[in-house]
Amino acid sequence: MPRKSVPRTAPAIADDIHVPHDFGARVVTWQRQHGRHDLPWQNTRDAYRIWLSEIMLQQTQVSAVIDYFQRFVTALPTVQHLAAAPADQVMALWAGLGYYSRARNLHRCAMQVVSEHGGRFPTDPAVLVTLPGIGRSTAAAIAAFSAGVRSPILDGNVKRVFARCFGIHGHPGERAVETRMWQLAEQALPAPGPRQADDMVAYTQGLMDLGATVCSRGKPACLADAAACPLSADCVARRDGLTGVLPAPKPRAAIPERSTVMLLLRREREVLLRLRPDSGIWGGLWSLPEMPVDTVPFDAEDAEARALDYARAFGTPARAVLAGELTHVFTHFRLLIRAIRVDLDAEANELRQDGATPAGQRWLSLDDLDALGTPAPVRRLLEDQARVGLF
DNA sequence: AATTCGGGGAC
DNA sequence: GTCCCAGAATT
Numbered sequence: 001m002p003r004k005s006v007p008r009t010a011p012a013i014a015d016d017i018h019v020p021h022d023f024g025a026r027v028v029t030w031q032r033q034h035g036r037h038d039l040p041w042q043n044t045r046d047a048y049r050i051w052l053s054e055i056m057l058q059q060t061q062v063s064a065v066i067d068y069f070q071r072f073v074t075a076l077p078t079v080q081h082l083a084a085a086p087a088d089q090v091m092a093l094w095a096g097l098g099y100y101s102r103a104r105n106l107h108r109c110a111m112q113v114v115s116e117h118g119g120r121f122p123t124d125p126a127v128l129v130t131l132p133g134i135g136r137s138t139a140a141a142i143a144a145f146s147a148g149v150r151s152p153i154l155d156g157n158v159k160r161v162f163a164r165c166f167g168i169h170g171h172p173g174e175r176a177v178e179t180r181m182w183q184l185a186e187q188a189l190p191a192p193g194p195r196q197a198d199d200m201v202a203y204t205q206g207l208m209d210l211g212a213t214v215c216s217r218g219k220p221a222c223l224a225d226a227a228a229c230p231l232s233a234d235c236v237a238r239r240d241g242l243t244g245v246l247p248a249p250k251p252r253a254a255i256p257e258r259s260t261v262m263l264l265l266r267r268e269r270e271v272l273l274r275l276r277p278d279s280g281i282w283g284g285l286w287s288l289p290e291m292p293v294d295t296v297p298f299d300a301e302d303a304e305a306r307a308l309d310y311a312r313a314f315g316t317p318a319r320a321v322l323a324g325e326l327t328h329v330f331t332h333f334r335l336l337i338r339a340i341r342v343d344l345d346a347e348a349n350e351l352r353q354d355g356a357t358p359a360g361q362r363w364l365s366l367d368d369l370d371a372l373g374t375p376a377p378v379r380r381l382l383e384d385q386a387r388v389g390l391f
Numbered sequence: 392a393a394t395t396c397g398g399g400g401a402c
Numbered sequence: 403g404t405c406c407c408a409g410a411a412t413t
Contacts (some may be wrong), residue, residue, distance in 0.1 A: 057408035064407090097399035101411070135410045155408045175392070208408055217406065218401065230396060247407075394413075401406085 013180045017166045020234050024190025028199050030230035031206030036213070040069050042205070047121035047146035048079045054138045054145075055106050059099060059156075062212065068097055080119055082110040105133030123147035136182075144204040148197020152185035153204055154178070157211020161186075163247035164215060167236030171248045257327075257334040261303055262288040262378070264323055264341040264385060267363060269338055271382065272314065273372065275360040281330065286364075286372040288339070288381070298338065307340040318345040324384060326375040341379050 020026070037043070039062065041053030056065045072093050076082045076183060082090070087107060094103035109132045113121055122128050123146060128139035136154070143149035159172040162181050170177035190199045214221045214229050219230035220243050222235065229235065237243045265272035265288075273286040291303070291310060304320040312315040323341035325333055365370065366386050369379065 054408065059407055059409055060394085060398080061400065062409050096397085096398070099395095099409085101396065102409090105410080133410070138407070141408070153408075156406075159409065173393095204408095212408085216401095392413100395411085396409105399407090402404085 013168055013170060013177060013194050014325045017168075017180075017184065018185045018234075019166075019184060022204050023188045023234075024199070025362075026230040028202045028204040031202040031209055035202070035206050035209035040066060040073075044113055047123075047142060049073060050119060050145045051109075051112065051134075051142050052106070053222075055102055055133055056097060056143050058102060058331045060097060064097070068093070079110050079113050082107065083114040102133055108132045109134065110369050121146065123149055125151045135168055144200045150192060150200055152182070152189055153207065154185050155208070156213075157215075158185065160217065160247050160267055161207060161211050161215045163221070163229070164237035164243055165231050167237045167240065167242065167246070167248060169248055171250055173250055196198045197250055209320065227335055236277055257336060259298070259336040259338065261291045261298075261336055262339045262381070263291060263307055263310065264288060264339050264381070265314060265344070266341060267315070268346060269367075270363040270365050273362055273364050273374070275361075277333070277341070279311065282375045284373065285375050286362075287378050291340075303338070303340055307342050311342040311344065315344040324381055326377055326380065329377075335377075337377055341385065352358070 039053075041049050044050065053065070053069055056069055056072075058169060075089070075093055076085055076111060085107070090107045091100065091103055094100060094106075099102075112131055113119060121142065121222075122131075123143055125139040125143045126135070128134050128142055129136055134142070140149075140153045141152040141155075142150050144153070159178075159181060162168060162184055163172060166184060168180070172181065186270060190196075190203050193199070210229070210231075218239075222232045222238050223243065225234040226238070229238075232238055237246045244328060263272070272291050276282050276285055276287050278284050288312075291306060300322045307320040308317050311320070320340055320342045322338065324339040325337065327336050329335075366382060369382060374382075
């Protein structure tokens, strides 16, 4: 029977997305009134400081960058200073910021700007993007801030604003989504005009400011006050109550499944519990004893036989039976738990009842379950057994 | 297209 | 603890 290929990924991106004609103008106006104006790399056209800040701000929050930026430009105030500095000094000034390839590229870029561009940064994004450490978005930001060039950025802030404003459901990291967002970024630019250079500075900064201060990840300001965002009247996410869903989070890789076999070693109304080591899952909790993991496909009869054997250390087992299966989901794996109940023969084991129980191991009446910390799935397992009347 | 680089803040 | 942040380079 012929199968239809079903797209495994999210629905295609709508091709009828409407970008308001005054999108750019609204962002520009908003930025001038409500945006950030006093960051250390603002109010300058010094491409060196602008470039440095953009590199530092890649995948790094503003608050973390400010002190590093100040120290860096104090130590190395021009691109010529940086180009001539030893690598050790550059790395020392970067230490703690992370993504150290940025620092190595920074140094290389400075040397290249000095040797190939006469010490002056290019203003054409297409040229900037050929320099080490400068991608498409960073190139556009440098060009806009340093020379008012009309070219769009697309960073994490802009992706969030776009995903919400235009109601884009796919994860922005996906190729198709990112491609579409670049198209929208081109369309959303403020119209060319006599004030283009100033507008592009305000617009580029405005998108970043919107994403950082209004259209934030957790609680966007529009939820409390629609007037806080210049785009709220056209925002799909706000209209449809999707600000908590957009942008879509990075899809998590399918988590692996592990399996284990636990023993419900039963003595009258008591079950044997074992204290788990402090490290590892369920550290410090009282859980059921586990049998060595199976590598071969699970075979109930075989497991029951092994459980009987295992239980001889505790008395004379009367029977062993597969009593339950459940799956517990952790962050990084799923655990399939199979439980084999082993009933110890009461009469044959009377003499053992008062025998010493090793530390880290104890017989517990189900009535006392609340007294011990027990993993949730183990507790469910025990409660199910009790409900069926086996304890 | 997926992975790597990373410390730090928000939650 | 997770998720993300003014992304780019590498595989």
